[in-house]
Amino acid sequence: MGSEAQELHFLLIPLMSQSHLLPFTDMAKHLAERGVSVTVVMTPLNALRYESVLDHARTSDLDIHFLTLPFPCKEAGLPEGCENADSLPSSDLITAFFDASNMLQGPLEKRLEAMEDKPSCIITDICFPWTTDVAQKFGLPRIVFHTISCFTLLCSHSINRSKVMERVKSDDERFVVPGLPDKVEFTKAQLPQMMKDGPEDLEELLDKFKAAELSADGVMVNSFEELEKSYVKGYQKVAKKLWCVGPLSLSPGVDSAKLDRGNKSSIDPNQCLDWLDSRDPKSVLYVCFGSLCHVSALQLVELALGLEASHCCFMWVIRKGDHSQELEKWLSEYGFEERTTGRGLIIRGWAPQVMILSHPSVGGFMTHCGWNSTLEAVSSGVPMITWPMFAEQFYNEKQIAQVLQIGVSLGVQRPVEWVEEDKVGVMVSREAVQHAIGRLMDEGEEGTERRLRVKELGKAASQAVAEGGSSYFNLTLVIHYVQQMLSRKKSTSRLMRHY
Ligand code: UDP
Numbered sequence: 001m002g003s004e005a006q007e008l009h010f011l012l013i014p015l016m017s018q019s020h021l022l023p024f025t026d027m028a029k030h031l032a033e034r035g036v037s038v039t040v041v042m043t044p045l046n047a048l049r050y051e052s053v054l055d056h057a058r059t060s061d062l063d064i065h066f067l068t069l070p071f072p073c074k075e076a077g078l079p080e081g082c083e084n085a086d087s088l089p090s091s092d093l094i095t096a097f098f099d100a101s102n103m104l105q106g107p108l109e110k111r112l113e114a115m116e117d118k119p120s121c122i123i124t125d126i127c128f129p130w131t132t133d134v135a136q137k138f139g140l141p142r143i144v145f146h147t148i149s150c151f152t153l154l155c156s157h158s159i160n161r162s163k164v165m166e167r168v169k170s171d172d173e174r175f176v177v178p179g180l181p182d183k184v185e186f187t188k189a190q191l192p193q194m195m196k197d198g199p200e201d202l203e204e205l206l207d208k209f210k211a212a213e214l215s216a217d218g219v220m221v222n223s224f225e226e227l228e229k230s231y232v233k234g235y236q237k238v239a240k241k242l243w244c245v246g247p248l249s250l251s252p253g254v255d256s257a258k259l260d261r262g263n264k265s266s267i268d269p270n271q272c273l274d275w276l277d278s279r280d281p282k283s284v285l286y287v288c289f290g291s292l293c294h295v296s297a298l299q300l301v302e303l304a305l306g307l308e309a310s311h312c313c314f315m316w317v318i319r320k321g322d323h324s325q326e327l328e329k330w331l332s333e334y335g336f337e338e339r340t341t342g343r344g345l346i347i348r349g350w351a352p353q354v355m356i357l358s359h360p361s362v363g364g365f366m367t368h369c370g371w372n373s374t375l376e377a378v379s380s381g382v383p384m385i386t387w388p389m390f391a392e393q394f395y396n397e398k399q400i401a402q403v404l405q406i407g408v409s410l411g412v413q414r415p416v417e418w419v420e421e422d423k424v425g426v427m428v429s430r431e432a433v434q435h436a437i438g439r440l441m442d443e444g445e446e447g448t449e450r451r452l453r454v455k456e457l458g459k460a461a462s463q464a465v466a467e468g469g470s471s472y473f474n475l476t477l478v479i480h481y482v483q484q485m486l487s488r489k490k491s492t493s494r495l496m497r498h499y
Helices: 018-032 044-051 051-060 093-101 103-114 129-137 149-160 200-214 229-236 269-278 295-309 325-334 355-356 371-379 391-402 428-441 446-466 470-498
Strands: 010-011 037-044 064-068 122-124 142-144 174-177 185-187 218-221 242-244 284-288 313-320 346-349 361-369 382-384 406-409
Touching: 010 018, 018 037, 018 064, 018 142, 018 371, 018 470, 037 044, 044 051, 044 064, 044 149, 051 064, 103 129, 122 129, 129 142, 129 470, 142 269, 149 229, 149 391, 185 391, 200 371, 218 269, 218 470, 229 242, 242 470, 269 313, 269 355, 284 295, 284 355, 284 428, 295 313, 295 428, 355 361, 361 371, 361 428, 361 446, 371 391, 371 446, 382 391, 382 428, 391 406, 428 446, 446 470
Parallel strands: 010 037, 010 122, 037 064, 122 142, 142 218, 218 242, 284 313, 284 361, 313 346, 361 382, 382 406
Antiparallel strands: 174 185
């Protein structure tokens, strides 16, 4: 364990959503490996779900703790127990979820006041502008941590600053994002809700996020420089201090923690490994749409028929929320599992994704393009079939399929707004699924080159987080920066006392 950070204590404040909690808890491990003492703000149910982080810390002698605050579900108008974005029953409750998250400020301040070993720094989610006040009140440096890429950050920044959207007449008109290193086009429809002419309160929220980012002492990103050099450079002109410290899911010597990341795995990991072990190298397509996307039963049936027609081996994760009676009835009446027996495995619930992606039998990943999933695939050198659904996923798709050329796009044109999947019917046909699988798993020139490119990036990712790598070095810079700020603060207060 490193000793570069003796006496430092970082307080991490993540949004209670899997795609934020996972990189934040991964960061806790990386920091603790360097000798930093880390406290992660949690809520009771999330603390239970992330127990494996503490187990790992105990067995590896890492100084990681949770500061558990009750999540004010009732006060914010959320159903009891709705402590994580993945348990929201409807998209109408997103605002209430943010309200509840904002209400954590008061209780957190009380706990900080009572704390003997006060933190030396706050690392906060971009979603919590109120951490600016907390940092000021306790005289702490504050660093914002982004769980998205520099490509996405620069795209959103350029779209906002250039006001290009004012010239776009319809939802489906294509426009070029100004000032990017590559020619990147989107339609207005594909942009995250917050970027469109949304309700005023959403626009206001976005402005608050931006202000809280620009006033922070620094900005960390879960990405690595070798993946998106020109976009990192581009965003360095926007953020005061920018450090890429990822991919944080790649942490040395934490294999056991790969099994129950964010949830208990719904499949016995040994069964999963046995199944993968029995397949040929690079022959399996892994299909998973993250922790939040809802896909209608109708669309899942179409996907199933595409998987069947592809004749490819597959491991398909059906999210708990999408695992409906209607789908189960179809699967059994059609005899889907019998028809694909020997080459297909369905996981109903939560899969050990990082473990699966790093298995040599996995040769492709059909993904909704969440940034964590994208980075995990890159880290394992696995090419992707891109099926973006909402939020910043269309940005990630562009980066994967067009800029990095490590994926095959399904050509989805419009987002499926959260929990509105039943209204849109089938967006991707079985033929499109079959065709994309054929292209991705193909061993011809195009497929081989794509595979080589992602393999190289996978190697670069491992090197970035290893000692001497760019992300490892950047984390050192963060630690030194906080140390410097603290010693400056100490000498100022000594001087003040003197006069
Ligand atoms: N994940 C997992 N098992 C699953 C589904 C998701 O471990 O069955 C993890 C996945 O590895 C990733 C995260 O959940 O780290 C999902 O984050 P992402 O940014 O990809 O998408 P989101 O959930 O925000 O849509």
